[in-house]
Amino acid sequence: MKIATYNVNSISARLPRVLEWFDDAKPDVAVLQEIKCVDEKFPAAEFEDRGYNVAVHGQKTYNGVALLSRHPIEDVTRGLDGDNDDEQARYIEALVTPDNAAPLRVGGLYLPNGNPAPGPKYDYKLRWMKRLQARIQECLCDEEPAVFAGDFNVIPQDEDCHDPAAWADDALFRQETKSAFRALEFLGLTDALRQIDREGIRYTFWDYQRGAWEKDHGIRIDHLLMTPQAADRLKDAGIDRKVRGREKASDHVPVWIEVA
C-alpha cells in the first residue's frame, strides 16, 4: 500500500499537475496540503473518477487539507483538539481499511509555518505542535498502526538543508522547532524518509525565488512519521523530485512510502 503526501499550493491552480502525478504514481492514499479552497470547490469528481474516496477539510484562500483513498475510509475527523478558537484548516485524519491488508490510521497535516519568529505566529506553531503531539500520543497508547504525513514546516537536521547557517533563525529551523519535532520522534515514531538511502535525493521543497530549484537550494520539510506498528510494515520510501522541474509546479514535491 502506497501512502503519499503532497503540498499542492492551490488545488485549482495545480489540478493538471496533480492529476498527472496521480496517474503516474497511483498512490493508494494521498494527503494534500494548501488546497486553498472551501470543501465545495474541491474537484472531488476528478479523483472519484479515478477510484478515490475523498475527504476534505477546506478553507478559503489559505491552508486546507484533503485525504484521498482507494480503500474504504472510516472515522474521518477534521482539526486537532485543544483549541476551540482555532479556525485554520490544517488537519484531517481517517482510518483506512483495505480488503486485503490490516487497517492503517492516516493523519494528514499542514503544520503552521511560524514566521516571523519570534512572534504570535511562532507561538501558534509551537502550540499546534503540542496539540499534534497529544493526538499522536493517543494513537501510541492504543498501539495502533498509524502514519502522520504532511508539510511539517520543520527542517529536522542540518543534513536536511542546503545552507543551515542561512536558515538558523527561521521558524522552520529554530532550536525550539527542532526540539519540538524531536519530541514527536522520541515518542517512538519513525521518520520514514530518514530510513532509506536516497542517493542525494534529500529535499522536498525549493522556493520559487532566487533560482532555488536550479541551484538545488532545497529543504526537507514534508515528512511521514510512523508508529511502531506501522513502521514494522515499512517497505520503501521516496521523493518524487522530478515533479519540481515541470511547468507550473508546486514548490513542494510528493513524498511517499510503501507499507505491507
Add this chain to the structure above:
DNA sequence: ATGGTAGAAGGTCTA
C-alpha cells in the same frame, strides 16, 4: 541588494 516568485485576492497577506 530586505530584493526575488507564486497564489488568492482584487487589499495585501501568506509562504
